Amino acid sequence: MRAEPQPVPSNVAADASYRADTPIETMAEWIGDEVAPAAFPETILRFRNDRHAAGIGLAQLSDADWVKHFGRFEPLPGNLPRPLALRYHGHQFRVYNPEIGDGRGFLFAQLRDGADRLLDLGTKGSGPTPWSRRGDGRLTLKGAVREILATEMLEALGVYTSKTFSVIETGEELTRGDEPSPTRSAVMTRLSHGHIRIGTFQRLLALEERAHMAQLVDYCLEQFPGPPPPEDAPGRDDPAVRLMHLVVERMADLAASWMVAGFVHGVLNTDNMNISGESFDYGPWRFLPQWDPGFTAAYFDHQGLYAFGRQPEALHWNCGQFAIALRLLADAPPLIAAMERFGPLYMEAIGRRWCWRLGVASRGPEGDAAVVAASEKALSETGVAPDRFFFTHRAGRAAEGDLADALAGYEPLASEHSYWDGPGPQSMLIDEVEAIWAAIAEADDWQPLSDKVAALRDMGAAHGAPPLPAGHVWDTATT
Secondary structure: OEEOOOOOOOOOOOOOOOOEOOHHHHHHHHHEEEOOOOOOOOOEEEEEEHHHHHHHOOOOOOHHHHHHHHOOOOOOOOOOOOOEEEEOOEEEOOEEEOOOEOOOOOEEEEEEOOOOOEEEEEEEOOOOOOOOOOOOOOEEHHHHHHHHHHHHHHHHOOOOEOEEEEEEEEEEEEOOOOOOOOEEEEEEEEEEOOOOEHHHHHHHHHOOOHHHHHHHHHHHHHHOOOOOOOOOOOOOOOHHHHHHHHHHHHHHHHHHHHHHHOEEOOOOOHHHOEOOOOEOOOOOOEEOOOOOOOOOOOOOOOOOOOOHHHHHHHHHHHHHHHHHHHOOOOOHHHHHHHHOOHHHHHHHHHHHHHHHHHOEOOOOHHHHHHHHHHHHHHHHHHOOOHHHHHHHOHHHOOOOHHHHHHHOOOOEOOOOOHHHHOOOOOOOOHHHHHHHHHHHHHHOOOHHHHHHHHHHHHHHHHHOOOOOOOOOOOOOOOO
16 A cells, blocks of 8 residues: 655655765674575565655655565665664563574665654564574564554654554565464565664673774764753763763653553563664554553563553663663763653653643643643543543543643643544554454455554644654754
């Protein structure tokens, strides 16, 4: 299916020309391994994201050229001559693992958008790499469809997420232990502002590669710029400390955005934490059927380590691992001072984002906290689904009791979009996901997926421009 261009959110630069830029090559000899893509028996184009392709000058590619680049992975003009499978370590469910890296994906290309921001095109399911650990390096078609749905829903709800850029069915039969097999295969390309992870830094610490870590810090500061630390922050001029502050700001905001969206990522390992602060890599994700802090997404998360209500804690813990890695370059006290900002930043972000989704203008942390508390009380007492709650109370309508008291004096945001007069909210519960996949699996019917993407983008337009992600410098003239 072709995802037709839609109104572009304010944090997406549209109508850009194609501009290759590959600064990752300055670190290529130690940050990754050159690899070759798999040779697939078929390449059937199933999804192309022309909305975001326009922002990087690729929307005018013919379908044949699209498949050539994102199914066969012929290099884009002036771009990386060979893909790079990136190296990293990571804590997986808080157990350190030095044997990981890009096992079924690679960095395919880097380029600039219309706001001059660096973007990466990375893959999933593109074949084995040195880090595959006896895996086949493939992706199920169902996994690719699920990632389309996750990224489209999250983008519509204001989450700073990677974008599913392309899905191409590859004509292989895959055996998987956690779903009916054999099942269809695909290769997916995602668009994001970077694939440098906390686990990338952890690897350099483990290998005591101080010079490479200093080079990586400089790369991240240059390619993912953000505001300076607070004036009273100790060591604020140290590059490693500056990056620590930015990552704390980004992770606190990311955690808040997931909570407001009612989203459970499921696998919050340090190798899944992007230094740019983007949400990415969607495996066993779920959206809440009702407000339940103990709700988990991964069937193998037996202890509820990454349950919905523990996601802020998980991201804070991951920031702590980042601080430990940066001890290779900086003293502990300035890094600890940055870590201590996480809680207040999270509370500020959840209030700001909650008000945005509710359709009222933020009035600052204290007032916003009262709105969040009253909303959570109503959600818990009524058992209503979060999507229904935010839809029903858009711009403060139908608010009663404590919620009405908390919203007194709040200014409603524009809510004239026809979506708000419709029969109900868009949602993305597991039964809906399975029904969309069943249409594809049983009848090769892609229309339900196409219809859902269009509906989610309409919902995003109804919500209006989301809060800008924290910890970045945004050029408001071009965003």
